[in-house]
Amino acid sequence: MVPLDRRGRCGYIVETMKLLKIAAQIALGGDQCRNYLLAAVIKRKDGAVVVSTNALTKLPQPAAHAEARALRKADVGCEMYVARVLRDGTWALAKPCRHCQRLIRSKGVKRVYYTIAPNEWGVWDVGKSKQP
Ligand SMILES: [Zn+2]
Secondary structure, three states: OOOEOOOOOEHHHHHHHHHHHHHHHHHHHOOOOOOOEEEEEEEOOOOOEEEEEOOOOOOOOHHHOHHHHHHOOOOOOOEEEEEEEOOOOOEEOOOOOHHHHHHHHHHOOOEEEEEEEOOEEEEEEOOOOOOO
């Protein structure tokens, strides 16, 4: 049975929303010079939480993506929350790129949640499907 919160919502939906909001706040609070305001939060199996924003680089580099940077401290079976925000804080599409998808699979990430639009997110069950 899925646990419900005080308002009768499913616990995992509340938890997902909370972690995506944290990722969005981190993305917005980073260096405003970046073209994309994006952050990744990883909830590790051991309970630790790892966060990263995308890095400011002169040339496009997949290793500078928030997902790739956060994955350096990931463990097998962890869950990832990726948020991209516009400058006004509105959620935007943060589906991981092909490079990050490969890294996510190779690290054994269980599931990835990513923002799509305001208050909407997508879920990628990494073990069940090859792409989000
Ligand atoms: Zn990427």
